[in-house]
Amino acid sequence: MGDPILILSSFVCFCLLLVLFRFLDRFWWTPVYIQYRLGSQGIKGPSYKFIHGNTKEMLKMVLPHVYTWMNNYGKNHLSWRGGEPQLLITEPELIKEVLNNRDGLYLKASLPFYFMKLMGNGLATSEGEQWVKHQKLINPAFQGENLEKMIPEMIVSVELMLQSWKKYQAKEIEVSEEFRLLATDIISRTAFGSNYLEGKTIFDMMTQYSNIIRRNIFKPRFPCLREEKVKLGDIDCYAYHDVDENKRILVQDLIDECKTFYIAGQETINSLLSWTVLLLAIHTDWQDKAREEVIELFGHQNPHPNDLSKLHTISRIINEALRLYPPTVAFISRSEREVRLGKFILPANIQLFISNLVVHRDPGIWGDDAHLFKPERFSGEVAKATSNNVAAYFPFGIGPRTCVGFNFATVGAKIVLIMILQRYRFTFSPTYVHSPVINFLLVPQHGIQVILHSLQSDEGPS
Template sequence: MIASLEIMLERWRHHHGKEIDIFSEFKILTSEVISRTSFGSGYLEGQHVFDMLTRMTHIISENNYRVRVPGIGKFVKASYDIEFENLEAKIRESFKNMMKKREKDSILGELDGKISLDDLIDQCKNFYLAGQETSASALTWIVFLLSVHTDWQDKARKEVLELFGQQIPSQDRIAKLRIMGMLINESLRLYTPNAILMRRVERETRLGKITVPANTEVYISTLAVHQNPEIWGEDALLFKPDRFADGVVKATNSNIAAFLPFGLGPRNCAGMNFAITETKLALSMILQHYRFTLSPTYAHCPTEVLTMCPQHGVQVILQPYEPNLL
């Protein structure tokens, strides 16, 4: 993670005093982090795979809004279905090649017989898809909020500098970032990357006054729950990180299921701790080096393309942070 962050910050040196789209930057960062963590390779090595995965995610997302004639897919394939299948085959091949390169020191030998190579490839795809864009959009919205609420940006920087100075943040002390924890929670509440959770009801189930028949797909709007004034109060739509000062139980009025940015239950996010560490590390290193404000060219347009993301990016102006000038 640190290596990927250092590469990003090095790139930012060419943008001092200028505008930069942090959504594009964080997509590169989170791709690289997942890529390095999984395969020890840099983003560039996996770039081709990411391009293909990105295209695949867009096809999946567009499919949600496509009207299909039931059964016709068995006889005639649409161009996007053919493209999807081709991408899937190429991604599988790329993953196999990457794994082969690391066969000697990888876990493939240990897993022999316990999990098939195909299952392993599918798990890798899951991690790429589930872990890249979500983390990028989470980081983007936090930096967006801090570029508007610069008082909170200053508080967060103070906390980081008190804990780490200009040193690289250490894993064990990251948990001590209390204010940052509040900021992350408040941002995940207002701009939750996964605005909808899905479940399939296996057998007839009662949900309050509603009887849900078996095999029904239920869509849960995380966003609606996160912004419900009955739970969060009349200021539910406002950015108030203080509400998390005494933890999630207090913030939700003892209704912790009302805060579910990482889902809930046995199928909740497998990468939650990874994502929180990544976010805290990235924010700490950015705050150590930069002050940022929202660019006047920014147009606010959150939109849902698999994750809740800014349709036109988030443009901020970067100024190097120089403590002696304060």
């Protein structure tokens, strides 16, 4: 029998060599191979840097690296998030091929475990049969009569917000935080109905956890895990109380969808309303046109669901706001195996970065004034504005994974805008600093400040 110390030392050395080999394979040999292989097909990009890739250049602002590298390397180029290859594609035909795929060739990119804990295995994060099941369960809730039934609760929430705005008449107000609180209230009411306060308590805990993630999302370590366990543990215990084993799966499905509805819904409504109000505060001519339409249709009465489809001017404004400031600025997929995409052969497990923000501002699609706010682009149907190119405008995605809540978000935005326009004129505040950042979704880093000007007496619409 050999020397046990020698055997142990040999085993430790073998393990260390194996770890070193896997480390070098992930962070050097594989990146160099992928860069060479795609480079031979004409796909260029910034050079891979050991371990961190191009991450330092990516984190400074909203997609600054994309525009710089598009100019340097072309509309389709390769970059690196650490050791993960990421291929930017901006050609509409390639975008359609990826997002419309139903054969499982392209899956959602892997999400960090703490993000999965926040969102659960709901519609936004699941794949395969689980996703199909959830999609069938959730989609009808945001259509037709079901959506109309939510409108009275939306109106109640907006009325409460506007009551609190009376103290800001002729003063500056930061509307982004106002809209975040409003979105929380709307979702709590529409999701929980008579149990509104219970739902709000749960959602407040989720907000605390999402804020923890925001502060740590780019940190390699996650020091807030203990705080996260307490907060999400509270939510899970609250949800599972007295639930037997046979019902647990169904209850977990419901919990996951509530998480998705709350986080995605709150952020989307907040982002959409914030940027739309900013644009209308700057472009007061369009604000006046929108108000004229509102008064013509509703007078000073609260909006009625049957007339929302007649809001042509407000629909154009919302569409243009979503073009310039889509809530989600990118959709990230990954190749499940080696695939052909257009003329390219892509290796397995490469991330595909599809930025609607880049496509929405492409002068080749929208003209030289693509960066300007011009709602008249959408004077006809969206298809007319994009010349029937579905991959030219997709604020909520395209294909089977289009956001099921987009109707909820746009209807909610219309209700809020109608009721604000009936009561207030708002103008751009000189204290506003334009600094969009990606914080899950596209949000104003320093908030959005406007000046409120009352249009009527305290009686208001009824």
